[in-house]
Amino acid sequence: MNTKLLDRLAVYAIGLISVLMIVLALNHTASALSCNNCVTGGDIVTGTVKASDLGSNSVGSSEVATSSIGSSELSSNSVGNSELVDDITLTTLTAQDIQVSGTLVASSIFNTDFLNLGSAVVTDIPDSGDIAAAEFTLDSAQAYAFLGLNCLDADGCNVTLAEDFNDGDVMHVYNAGTNTVNFADTSGVSELAGPFAMGEWDTLQLIFRQDDVSSGRWLETSRSDN
Amino acid sequence: MAAAILLFLLVPQTSAKLFNKDGISFMYSSVYVDQTVDPKNSNQLLRTTRKNPDGIIIVTKAESAKKAADALRINQLDYLELTANSRFKVTYKSFEKIETARLKISGYDLLTMSFSYIGNDNTTKIYMKYIMIVRPNNVYYVTVQSTSTQRLEADVDQILTSLK
Numbered sequence: 001m002n003t004k005l006l007d008r009l010a011v012y013a014i015g016l017i018s019v020l021m022i023v024l025a026l027n028h029t030a031s032a033l034s035c036n037n038c039v040t041g042g043d044i045v046t047g048t049v050k051a052s053d054l055g056s057n058s059v060g061s062s063e064v065a066t067s068s069i070g071s072s073e074l075s076s077n078s079v080g081n082s083e084l085v086d087d088i089t090l091t092t093l094t095a096q097d098i099q100v101s102g103t104l105v106a107s108s109i110f111n112t113d114f115l116n117l118g119s120a121v122v123t124d125i126p127d128s129g130d131i132a133a134a135e136f137t138l139d140s141a142q143a144y145a146f147l148g149l150n151c152l153d154a155d156g157c158n159v160t161l162a163e164d165f166n167d168g169d170v171m172h173v174y175n176a177g178t179n180t181v182n183f184a185d186t187s188g189v190s191e192l193a194g195p196f197a198m199g200e201w202d203t204l205q206l207i208f209r210q211d212d213v214s215s216g217r218w219l220e221t222s223r224s225d226n
Numbered sequence: 227m228a229a230a231i232l233l234f235l236l237v238p239q240t241s242a243k244l245f246n247k248d249g250i251s252f253m254y255s256s257v258y259v260d261q262t263v264d265p266k267n268s269n270q271l272l273r274t275t276r277k278n279p280d281g282i283i284i285v286t287k288a289e290s291a292k293k294a295a296d297a298l299r300i301n302q303l304d305y306l307e308l309t310a311n312s313r314f315k316v317t318y319k320s321f322e323k324i325e326t327a328r329l330k331i332s333g334y335d336l337l338t339m340s341f342s343y344i345g346n347d348n349t350t351k352i353y354m355k356y357i358m359i360v361r362p363n364n365v366y367y368v369t370v371q372s373t374s375t376q377r378l379e380a381d382v383d384q385i386l387t388s389l390k
Contacts, residue, residue: 111343113317118288144309144312
């Protein structure tokens, strides 16, 4: 056998082996990887897996661990509306975080809280849980022009009137419960004709007089021991 | 005839639609798109919104103010005004009262309160008309809100002139 023929056979053998190796490599598809965690993040070189390599629904939400995708990994417009299937909880947002294409729902800027202005509101004063009377501060957030107070403490309830009201505000208070509701005659805060231990259905009428921007005093206009 | 048809085609028509439910009815602009009423408030009868400028109309039925007003020996509108004065300023951010008016339409007493406040985005000034309609057993609250005071007045006029 001459040397030329041997060289040629060697080249054919190497070529055949190379083709076999390529065929084997091509057969080794993702479906062949059935072990859990057999490919980790460290095995994938940056840029080797592109969005186009991922088939539709090939990555489920259960496969994305919490905090595994940071905002720096999402390019502009990379998440479309159709990919958002539920409410999103957003925290620590700045104006730059939200860009709205289209228009916000019109009603979102409006305060649509319902106020039942005709109702006679009754506010419960919780039991203090000890042998002393419960302490309760009545501020403008809880006040109605006609307000029933229901003291749930058998030792009675001491009501302090806040000063966050406006000049001329009128409040009619009545005791809607069986326990005593006490109003003190406090100089500069609640200027009453005297202390009033209100029994059930007793009423007290007050008007607010503003002293300055941040303070004022309630003035008793009438009371009734019913 | 041709000129009349041409005029009809050229002049924008402001069509209106009818709200008629639970004993109260009025017309409002068909620009409004009716929305699902608040599921948490079974007494809400209408919730409808518009755009350009943004606006919303809500109609709610509530218990009469008679019980509370009688206890104070004042009429219902006086009571509603008293309560509104104390509640609006704590409910609406940067509340600024514009005017209060008493009306009588179709034999029923009405109280309207106009005011402005700062919207939920903490920026937009909202103009609001709170219409309280006293009926024998109920009070109906028709609230109209808009980002435009001119639009608000036009929409409120349409409601009040057709209210029954």
